[in-house]
Amino acid sequence: MSIISKYNRFSYVYDLMEIPIEFLWYRKWRKKMFSGLSGRVLEVGIGTGKNIRYYPKSCEVVGMDISNKMLSYAKKRSRKNKKVSLFQMDAENLGFKDGRFDYVVTTFVLCSIPRPVIALEEMKRVCKPEGIVINLEHMKSEIGIIAFMENLFNPITTALTGVNINRETVENVKKAGLNIIDVKNVALWDVFRMIRSKP
Numbered sequence: 001m002s003i004i005s006k007y008n009r010f011s012y013v014y015d016l017m018e019i020p021i022e023f024l025w026y027r028k029w030r031k032k033m034f035s036g037l038s039g040r041v042l043e044v045g046i047g048t049g050k051n052i053r054y055y056p057k058s059c060e061v062v063g064m065d066i067s068n069k070m071l072s073y074a075k076k077r078s079r080k081n082k083k084v085s086l087f088q089m090d091a092e093n094l095g096f097k098d099g100r101f102d103y104v105v106t107t108f109v110l111c112s113i114p115r116p117v118i119a120l121e122e123m124k125r126v127c128k129p130e131g132i133v134i135n136l137e138h139m140k141s142e143i144g145i146i147a148f149m150e151n152l153f154n155p156i157t158t159a160l161t162g163v164n165i166n167r168e169t170v171e172n173v174k175k176a177g178l179n180i181i182d183v184k185n186v187a188l189w190d191v192f193r194m195i196r197s198k199p
């Protein structure tokens with residue numbers, strides 16, 4: 001099944017399934033990550049639009065996702081915020097001109113995009129030369145036992161949900177030609193990390 005069909009199916013229960021982790025972790029991470037942003041922001045894989053409420057008023061937000069059903073929930077969330085526009089699009093082929101955005105952001109997206117390096121190359125292309133790409137993602141740990149478990153369970157998570165739990169996301173950011181500013185461990189040792197990079 002394609003990613004688009006998987007997320008179209010999940011869209012009905014996505015927010016419900018994420019309630020525990022949203023309350024435990026995600027909402028505080030989202031708040032922190034978005035609080036300092038301003039200018040034109042591209043959110044890749046905006047999903048049901050959970051980040052929308054955390055954008056400061058100074059942001060003009062462009063959100064995109066491959067799943068029309070996920071986007072329909074984001075549309076509802078964006079009604080109160082006139083500075084959000086939404087597009088159905090593939091992250092591996094962004095329909096924006098070069099150097100358009102001050103920030104390009106993802107939260108929990110690079111695990112499901114089929115070719116993450118291509119998507120990161122696209123993020124680099126549409127980001128202004130002085131802009132910043134921020135990826136808050138879970139990825140393969142550098143701790144042996146955790147990486148072993150992630151490799152072991154990855155076939156199951158991809159088959160069930162399309163989510164890869166063993167992506168080498170810091171390496172992928174580098175492979176895309178982005179220059180790392182910093183990488184911060186956020187939770188579960190180094191499984192959840194926030195990566196900031198520049199084109």
Ligand SMILES: C[S@@+](CC[C@H](N)C(=O)[O-])C[C@H]1O[C@@H](n2cnc3c(N)ncnc32)[C@H](O)[C@@H]1O
Binds near residue numbers: 044109114
């Ligand atoms: C786990 S959800 C995360 C949604 C949202 N970023 C959040 O923090 O709640 C992953 C999202 O990435 C989207 N996605 C996966 N592959 C994509 C692609 N190639 N292009 C655009 N969006 C994609 C899915 O449709 C889904 O909405």
